[in-house]
Amino acid sequence: MxxxxxxxxxxxxxxxxxxxxxxxxxxxxxxxxxxxxxxxxxxxxxxxxxxxxxxxxxxxxxxxxxxxxxxxxxQPIEYNEAEHQVWQSKLMPYFAEFGATPKSLPNSANxxxxxxxxxxxxxxxxxxxxxxxxxxxxxxxxxxxxxxxxxxxxxxxxxxxxxxxxxxxxxxxxxxxxxxxxxxxxxxxxxxxxxxxxxxxxxxxxxxxxxxxxxxxxxxxxxxxxxxxxxxxxxxxxxxxxxxxxESRISSSHREALQSEAAQHTALTNVFTGRPARSVVNRVMEELAYMSPSAPAFPHASIEMTQLKALDSLQGGTNFASLWCGQNATGxxxxxxxxxxxxxxxx
Missing domain, CATH: 3.20.20.70 (Aldolase class I)
Incomplete structure (x- = not known):
């Protein structure tokens, strides 16, 4: 071609x-x-x-x-402590499921x-x-x-x-x-x-x-x-x-999602980073509302979500993972x- x-x-x-x-x-x-x-x-x-x-x-x-x-x-936006207190309060029940508490890590959104x-x-x-x-x-x-x-x-x-x-x-x-x-x-x-x-x-x-x-x-x-x-x-x-x-470096669970019926249901969400992005739908997207008004500005929403993803992945879960995927995974x-x-x- x-x-x-x-x-x-x-x-x-x-x-x-x-x-x-x-x-x-x-x-x-x-x-x-x-x-x-x-x-x-x-x-x-x-x-x-x-x-x-x-x-x-x-x-x-x-x-x-x-x-x-x-x-x-x-345009970089400064870490906002008040925003994160609201966000952490919203996420606290999820952290409690793992017997953990969210950590404030202002410089970790890379x-x-x-x-x-x-x-x-x-x-x-x-x-x-x-x-x-x-x-x-x-x-x-x-x-x-x-x-x-x-x-x-x-x-x-x-x-x-x-x-x-x-x-x-x-x-x-x-x-x-x-x-x-x-x-x-x-x-x-x-x-x-x-x-x-x-x-x-x-x-x-x-x-x-x-x-x-x-x-x-x-x-x-x-x-x-x-x-x-x-x-x-x-x-x-x-x-x-x-x-x-x-050559792809995505996780095995992400690969599994792409090859399953789950890939047929994607949505735009800001809960993973603070900006709209399309992911395979999972628990946290559904329960927080796909576009959450509580999510801190990009990229700071990822600070707490990355912690939850890590905790969940220890148990083989993808409830808090950003499974990026377009609307057509058939290829x-x-x-x-x-x-x-x-x-x-x-x-």
């Missing part, structure tokens, strides 16, 4: 971007996808600068093909937005593509990345967000349909009723944007890729479908990411 617009944009053989999935994959998946002719991605939001550089060097040693580095660019220190570290490595989630960093940082010759991509979940990103000079826009797993890239609103299905969103964007559009969300098979390209997308971005691959296969990319591209 060759799409000339996608090839010019991404520099790879197939118009397929492997979605960056923080905590679920590393450089080995990115290498496998890039070597198969897609665009492999490295999620950098939860990596230290040292680990980030190490992973990028592994990618450059493992492939001579283009790759993508992905960063969050949220999601650092893109900044000049990160730029200093990766500039010598000349990444071919750099993508952002939750908008864009400061214009000075965007121009700095573009000065390296890197293509700049960012996610939009609405037409309004896409128009804003285009006005800021991005090279392409990732249209993240509401079907997508993991965190929503929304940044101009926190109202989840604004979120749009993939085909509706791509259709809206290609009618008004001058920059290429990349479709993302619920894509699991070759025919869906063909449909999006026929609609006018330059490429697609695929995440959930790669989660059972050999997941326990094969190499290289083989999966070839199958997605060729049918």
């Amino acid at each position: 060759i799409n000339l617009e996608g090839k010019r944009l991404l520099g790879c053989e197939h118009p397929i971007i492997q979605a960056p999935m923080a905590g679920a994959q590393g450089s080995d998946m990115a290498i496998a996808v890039s070597n198969a002719g897609g665009l492999g991605s490295l999620p950098c939001a939860m990596l230290s600068v040292e680990d980030m550089v190490s992973e990028i060097k592994l990618i450059k040693a493992g492939t001579d093909k283009p790759y993508n580095l992905n960063f969050f660019c949220h 999601r650092t937005p893109f900044n000049h220190a990160i730029a200093d570290a990766i500039e010598p490595l000349s990444p071919p593509v750099v993508s952002f989630h939750f908008g864009l960093p400061d214009p000075e940082l965007v121009q700095r990345v573009k000065s390296w010759g890197s293509k700049v991509l960012s996610s939009a979940t609405t037409l309004e967000e896409a128009l804003w990103l285009e006005s800021q000079g991005v090279d392409a826009i990732i249209a993240q349909g509401v079907e997508a797993g993991g965190h929503r890239g929304m940044f101009l609103s926190d109202d989840i009723t604004t979120q749009v299905g993939l085909f509706s969103l791509v259709s809206q964007l290609i009618q008004v944007l001058k920059v290429p559009v990349i479709g993302a969300g619920g894509i699991a098979h070759h025919k869906e890729i063909q449909a999006l390209l026929a609609l006018g997308a330059a490429a697609v971005q695929i995440g959930t479908t790669y989660l059972l691959c050999d 997941c296969q326990a094969i190499s990411a290289h083989t999966l990319t070839k199958r997605l591209a060729n049918g």
